[in-house]
Amino acid sequence: MNDAMFMKRMFHGYIRNYAALRWHVLNNYADMTSLEISYFSKLGTLLGYVPVREYADVPPAQHHYANKSNPRDLVWLNLEENKVILHLERENESSNYFNAVRNVKNKLLDSAQFPEDRYLVGVFGWVTDADYSGMIGFVANNNHYQKKNVMFISYIGPTKNEATQIVCDIFPKGSHERCEAWAELDKGGYWYAHFGPAPSAECQPLPPPAVPRWIQIKAGTNQITNQRT
Template sequence: MTREQFNLMSFLEGYVRNYRKLNLHQATNRSMFTKREIDYFANLGEMLGLFSFVEDTKPNLDYGRSRPMDLSWWKWDERIDKENYLYVVLHLERENLSRKDIETIDKLFCATEEYYLPHYVIGIQNVETKERINYLNKLVEERNLKQGSEVLMIYRYYDEVNSLDRIEAYHFNELSKIINNRNAISIVDNTGYWCMAFEEEYETWK
């Protein structure tokens, strides 16, 4: 089956540059961060002509039961199959709690039926420290060797020295090797809303 050709780093650029449009206020609770970010990617999938589903069912053979995906994109083409979706284009997980970082990776790379193997994976995860990222990336490399997805992992952590949030994003190819990475900064602007910019562009904000 032909794989959809998407550039995950372009998805990252859109996510960063449109973050202010999510209207996340400094008083907004964390569950709303998850909802707005998932909604952003759900809308993006639909604009790309795909079918987006929130809390979609996915068989988890590791646990012997189904577990929901935070978001999935499915490919439909009635010229090929009039009754079924062709395949899962994307599986996305978004997690606020740093203590669930390994669980997030488990969900993205669980053993499942072939029909549910995603071509692309996006994980958005709050982490406790920068040092934790190397450990989590090694888990992604190990788990994705069998799955063979193209992966974008977006990690967010608080920088106490500079009083801002840092974002580190890593792009893994289908062979589970990191081929690109990019960093961003997230702060509350002077109106009280969260916004984001790439690290190299942050100087223009000051």
């Protein structure tokens, strides 16, 4: 399994297991942050890694700071070499994406400058269309990110409560692919997610389970070059 397929499988599992998080309308967004970080922590454990929350990285020689990094939301450590295999950041506000993605001294962009061949994962509980476009454009043209395997899961909408479009962008060392899913409420007030077309307000027969459809994006642009499942 190559890096691109590994990131795709992480997203497929995330969507298909979303209902198991049991996030109810009465929960708040801090609850969701905790649930999602716990989900990825358990996934790391099942894959044989050691998940660590609030992990402080020791910078490489000649890094732009000498002390340990600011705490990472979650990392997976390789037990054999004690190296970071995956670094995840989770944000709830559209305005926070800048610090998570574009701050050269913090979070994901700082982590992208470490020498290990680590996965960089961002889960953004709400971003506006404008912030999403700016975030993806920045990553697609940043030299540090282009040397890493990057995966962003973004909930897009005009407001936090309307952010039901789930878009996953993966950047396997320079290339770019995208997949779309949707979040909906069940009759009990719990959220679930699915692939396939956008939700409809009309009552319709339940369709067969949809499969994820990945589209290939031209490097450094937002142009679709290929469509495939």
